[in-house]
Amino acid sequence: MMTLWQGLCHLPTSWHPAIGRFFGKLLFIIAKSRKKIAQANIGACFPNLSKADQQILLQNNFTHLGRSFIDTGIAWFWSDKKIQSKLDYKIIGIDLLFERNSMNGNLIIFKHSQHLELDARLLAMNAEIYGVSRKHNSASMNKMQEKGRLSSIKDTADKNNPRKFMKWLKAGKNVLYAIDQDYGWGHSMKLKFFNQEAATIDTTRKIIDAANANLLFLNSYYKNKKLILEIESINHLGLNSIELAQKINNLMEEKILQHPSEYLWIHRRFKSTLGKNFYK
Numbered sequence: 001m002m003t004l005w006q007g008l009c010h011l012p013t014s015w016h017p018a019i020g021r022f023f024g025k026l027l028f029i030i031a032k033s034r035k036k037i038a039q040a041n042i043g044a045c046f047p048n049l050s051k052a053d054q055q056i057l058l059q060n061n062f063t064h065l066g067r068s069f070i071d072t073g074i075a076w077f078w079s080d081k082k083i084q085s086k087l088d089y090k091i092i093g094i095d096l097l098f099e100r101n102s103m104n105g106n107l108i109i110f111k112h113s114q115h116l117e118l119d120a121r122l123l124a125m126n127a128e129i130y131g132v133s134r135k136h137n138s139a140s141m142n143k144m145q146e147k148g149r150l151s152s153i154k155d156t157a158d159k160n161n162p163r164k165f166m167k168w169l170k171a172g173k174n175v176l177y178a179i180d181q182d183y184g185w186g187h188s189m190k191l192k193f194f195n196q197e198a199a200t201i202d203t204t205r206k207i208i209d210a211a212n213a214n215l216l217f218l219n220s221y222y223k224n225k226k227l228i229l230e231i232e233s234i235n236h237l238g239l240n241s242i243e244l245a246q247k248i249n250n251l252m253e254e255k256i257l258q259h260p261s262e263y264l265w266i267h268r269r270f271k272s273t274l275g276k277n278f279y280k
Helices: 002-009 013-030 032-045 051-077 080-086 116-126 139-149 162-170 204-211 241-258
Strands: 089-092 106-110 129-133 156-158 174-177 188-193 196-201 214-223 226-233
Touching (some): 002 051, 032 051, 051 116, 080 116, 089 116, 106 116, 106 204, 116 129, 162 174, 204 241
Parallel strands (some): 089 226, 106 174
């Protein structure tokens, strides 16, 4: 399987959209549980869309899910040289990672796009980046994931090991952190996301205050076959933990709405609030 995956990723880039569509259609048929999850999320987050339009969004979402096999493979298997010569991409606002006082780190919040791995790889090819991650349930997949990510990212820390990434922030490093998933109630509060109550990480305020770090947001999307990465500052002055967490949720929602089919709707985002039965 690994050889096949790598082989598909090294086919001409003009073939990649067709490969993505093929795998997207295949997953739409066989990945029934994930399809139910995405369908439930889309129904909850886009109640004003007709059933027909929700179905179109679901199908387009699975097309991007199929394409994510290629995008993730590029991120993990391609060399920097090949990416620079073969991939069309643009990073807007990268100066924010360099113009700040070197004593201040940057906590870079980003969303779970279908091309998240490629987003991180591209950013790490253009700046010194560290990441916060979660171990994969499969030991073999976790090993592959770690090796792939470390092809460009300097190091990763498990989300349950905050001391490690706090040390990087205090040393003035750039740290990527995708916080838009349901991680339970350990460090979360109930806040609005697409007008639904969702378990939302509430430690962002504590992290940036303790590390004296800047707070940035990374958005990404495809435009005319070019992958665009946009970095912007998040104004957090005067906001407490709850207000900042809600502001980040609102920003996530705003960016997702611009390219909804590229988001990772197959995650059970509302399992802690709407219950696991919501996805059955």
